[in-house]
Amino acid sequence: MAGRQDELAREQEVVDRLYARLDTLRASARARLADVRRSGPSGSPQNRSERDAFATLYSDRAARLDAVEDRLAFGRLDLDDGEQRYVGRIGLTDDEHRSLLTDWRAPAAQPFYRATAVQPDGVRRRRHVVTAGRTVTGIEDELLDLDAVTDGIDATTLSGEGALLASLAQRRTGRMGDIVATIQAEQDRIVRDELAGALVVQGGPGTGKTAVALHRAAYLLYAHRRLLERSGVLLVGPSRAFLRYIDQVLPSLGETGVVATTVAELVPGLRADAVEDGAAAEVKGRLLWRDAVRRAVRARERVPAADVPVRVDGVDLRIRRRDVRDAIARARRTHKPHNEARPTFVREMLNRLVDQYRTRTDAELSDHDVAVLLEDLRSDRDVRVALNLAWFPISAEKLVSDLWAKPHRLAQAAPELSAAERLLLHRAPGFPWTEADVPILDEAAELLGEDDSVAKAEARAREAARVAEVEYARRVLESSGAGGGLVDAETLASRFAESGPLLTTAERASADRTWTYGHVVVDEAQELSPMAWHAIVRRVPTRSLTIVGDVAQTSSAAGARSWDRALDAVLGGHWRIAELTVSYRTPAAVADAAQRVADAAGLPTSPLTAARDLPGALVLAPSTDPVDAAARAAADLAKEHVGPDGAGRVAVVAAAGTVPGLRAALADLLPAVLGSEEAARLAVQRPEDAQVTVVTPRDTKGLEYDAVVLVEPRDIVGAQGAGGRWGDLYVAMTRPTQRLVVVHAHELPAGLVHEG
């Protein structure tokens, strides 16, 4: 083994040099930061904001360098021409700009993920370097030499199998980690796919769709930094819990500027956390709301039933129906949103009233007289009421809450709905918003706009100032040499902005409903309703999207069972699809059983091959007392998998009605099985950090656990047979990385029966 020890020692030397370089760069970023901060609070506002901008720049750089500590370098390519190229989390060069480490996203790193013996791409050997902290603990070589190929090679051949299996075997921490060291070829093709257009990634559970989507976001930010740093990247996930689960991945890849949100949070400042019936959510998810909201808005632009008499300055005037009709037509011709077109309507009406006044009184009116008269008309209560009734200034919230609370408004706006469907949507005034309301509110906000003439004037002034700042920033960058691809004049200028705190693109974007992004990533995309798609696509006019999901896992009634049907309406058929087929999460026995169940239920599954199997991964446990049996199984699994260091996750997954009973049974049992101290430690964990947890299938969406106890599959599916919640069962079965125990009193669904 002397050869291997020598190799390890050699790699250790290289890794030591790379960390030394990293330390030097960190020290230099810190020193620059300290210099900038030391320069004190003196100077002109211009100087101060310049100093703040550089402080942000250097602290960003220091934070990025800090984030890449773990597994800084993880690969080596030995090329045909004798070059050895190290691949790692970021690119590093020495003082003479010679490459020490190649960023995993650079074209030069691509063969690390793609080269095969059949297509070696100039690579002789691929080496995975495994490190713990800064110590090299292992190496794994693949010779990409056709002579070394014994068996046939197929699409599922794993690269760096040892490193991959080691990472899959690790205890789960409740936070997703990056997979940068072991991205597989089929995944890499998706990660590096071009920016333009909409890419749909369909794949069964555990095929790495989420991981791939996040690595793709990091890749695109690297490959198109100038464009995307300014416009931003939006990530839409299914829930806050899910966003928390993945929130360390992008920072570990050196990217912190991505805006992460859920559909419920898509409109800044709006809380939509109430839960509603799936049937109502399905109706609210239909595309018909584009027309319905338009009609609801139009209903606030209304010609009165009869002329309205008003008396101004002792003169009798009439708000005439035909004037209102003409003024409405005129305002609509501006093609502005309702509230923004309102001043045109009002101006038009007031001018017509002035004309009437002139005719009635037969008076010569000077400019001054007209101005005074206009002011009188504007402040007259009756005139105001009549004009408001004809063109009502209204907020999105008020418009939509009127639709839900006032049956006649809904009937008028959405005549295509049946009376039963309309009844489903009825709410008492003051109800809280739900997720399905948000795309409708967004549509309303879009069609209403804001009456923001003052804000607009301010924005124009700010834009003029910004142009000057960009010019200034360009000069600063030229003279300081701080550009180097890390920051451009626009970015720096936005940080120079004198007013308010220094906002990053992500901060500005997340506070602005009308922001348009350079790229949008949608995860668990099968859950989105057509209206939610409409709201998301609006935010990316270039239609540059990465859409990942699995139409076999859909649980929302408004979600998609086919990508064609979900996307053609909003993307006009302009999207491409890639498929992932290897399940990295779930052991083969579990993945195969889940696949059989899903196929028997007729779900639109993708082909799925598990990357590994584990003995005893699937246990079927019949019991006459499933609650007790599930609690016992979970306690035993907790003993096996849950560590006091916070690693290891066990979930009991059950239909909602059983959850409270299971929680109580488990709480009673854990002290006896784990000891009272360990049980007490677990008992006080926050729900999102809980190492042992009892949840419904929908709570587990996108997440994973070391072991899962699945309680009574029949209850999860529900009584409807073929129309039941099979997607939920498919999700629940495919959460464990190590073991699935199915506890049941009733008959198991087809496909879940022990074969042989």
Ligand SMILES: Nc1ncnc2c1ncn2[C@@H]1O[C@H](COP(=O)(O)OP(=O)(O)OP(=O)(O)O)[C@@H](O)[C@H]1O
């Ligand atoms: N190339 C890889 N190397 C190491 N781990 C990987 C790789 N690909 C995926 N994994 C791991 O497999 C697990 C499943 O990945 P992920 O959650 O991205 O799958 P998914 O397709 O989004 O699943 P689901 O459809 O169930 O939400 C994760 O723990 C992920 O880190």
